Amino acid sequence: MNIQSQNNSAGYISSPEHSWRKNKQVMDDEFEPQDKQMLDETNSKFQSQCLIEDPPMQNESVLSQNSFHYDELQQMMQAEILSPSKLLRTGNEPKSTLSFDIKLEQTSIQEEPIVNQRTRRKASKANYNVDDSPTMDSEIKPCHCSKTNCLQLYCSCFHNRRQCTQECKCSECFNDGQHSDEVLKAIEQIKIKEQRASHHDLDSFDTRQVWGCKCKKTQCIKGYCECFIRHKKCSSHCQCSNCQNKKQKTSINKKIKKI
DNA sequence: GAGTTTGAAACT
DNA sequence: CAGTTTCAAACTC
Numbered sequence: 142m143n144i145q146s147q148n149n150s151a152g153y154i155s156s157p158e159h160s161w162r163k164n165k166q167v168m169d170d171e172f173e174p175q176d177k178q179m180l181d182e183t184n185s186k187f188q189s190q191c192l193i194e195d196p197p198m199q200n201e202s203v204l205s206q207n208s209f210h211y212d213e214l215q216q217m218m219q220a221e222i223l224s225p226s227k228l229l230r231t232g233n234e235p236k237s238t239l240s241f242d243i244k245l246e247q248t249s250i251q252e253e254p255i256v257n258q259r260t261r262r263k264a265s266k267a268n269y270n271v272d273d274s275p276t277m278d279s280e281i282k283p284c285h286c287s288k289t290n291c292l293q294l295y296c297s298c299f300h301n302r303r304q305c306t307q308e309c310k311c312s313e314c315f316n317d318g319q320h321s322d323e324v325l326k327a328i329e330q331i332k333i334k335e336q337r338a339s340h341h342d343l344d345s346f347d348t349r350q351v352w353g354c355k356c357k358k359t360q361c362i363k364g365y366c367e368c369f370i371r372h373k374k375c376s377s378h379c380q381c382s383n384c385q386n387k388k389q390k391t392s393i394n395k396k397i398k399k400i
Numbered sequence: 401g402a403g404t405t406t407g408a409a410a411c412t
Numbered sequence: 413c414a415g416t417t418t419c420a421a422a423c424t425c
Contacts, residue, residue: 285420294409295419334410355407364422365406404424411417 283308291316292327299327353378361386 286296291314298305305316315323356366361384368375374388
């Protein structure tokens with residue numbers, strides 16, 4: 142078994158162990174106790190194979206999920222800056238190769254070709270991938286930021302760690318490849334706040350991750366709800382009210398039969 | 401397309 | 413850490 146290490150959108154890499162933990166959390170939310178026992182056995186085998194067949198990570202500092210390494214990030218950003226800037230783009234060409242692609246090449250972990258690689262989930266609600274299929278960067282909708290210089294997580298482009306494009310209608314954009322210092326500072330600040338808050342062990346820049354909605358009025362059935370947008374059922378992580386997007390208790394046997 | 405509503409992000 | 417404000421996207425008309 143060759144378990145692919147997954148990159149996240151901040152340029153860090155989730156280990157197979159980390160992925161397994163996330164999968165287990167999903168399982169804990171989705172299945173009945175009797176179903177979980179069956180899956181636990183399967184997961185135990187899976188985890189054992191991870192431990193046996195996957196070599197130890199070569200560079201833990203690089204692979205650390207939540208650590209922030211300014212020098213490495215700067216290297217990545219510099220590489221990113223080398224890509225065509227917003228001013229040179231036509232809007233039709235593929236957007237710049239993202240920073241984590243470069244990081245992945247620095248590891249010895251086997252990777253899929255970029256074409257087939259599971260790309261980062263789109264960031265903003267408008268940019269969420271509704272069918273959970275791989276998302277081409279060029280499919281990400283442009284932002285319309287007017288006040289944040291595209292340097293906060295409100296900005297879908299910034300959140301996905303990609304430069305704004307000519308299609309964006311943002312004002313005074315600093316995420317255009319010409320303001321790398323500002324971008325780096327913004328990322329650093331977010332990471333620092335993330336570490337202070339420690340609300341979760343997830344990465345703010347990993348937009349594939351869902352850590353629960355807090356919908357109050359829309360019953361989690363409108364585009365405001367991140368779970369709904371992703372065709373995910375709300376889980377115990379959510380703090381929503383009057384939710385109409387909760388999972389239905391179904392037997393795992395039905396799910397297995399489908400497989 | 402303008403105005404309103406919404407929930408995430410940021411702030412206090 | 414709970415409440416408030418700010419923000420950009422979703423939504424409505």
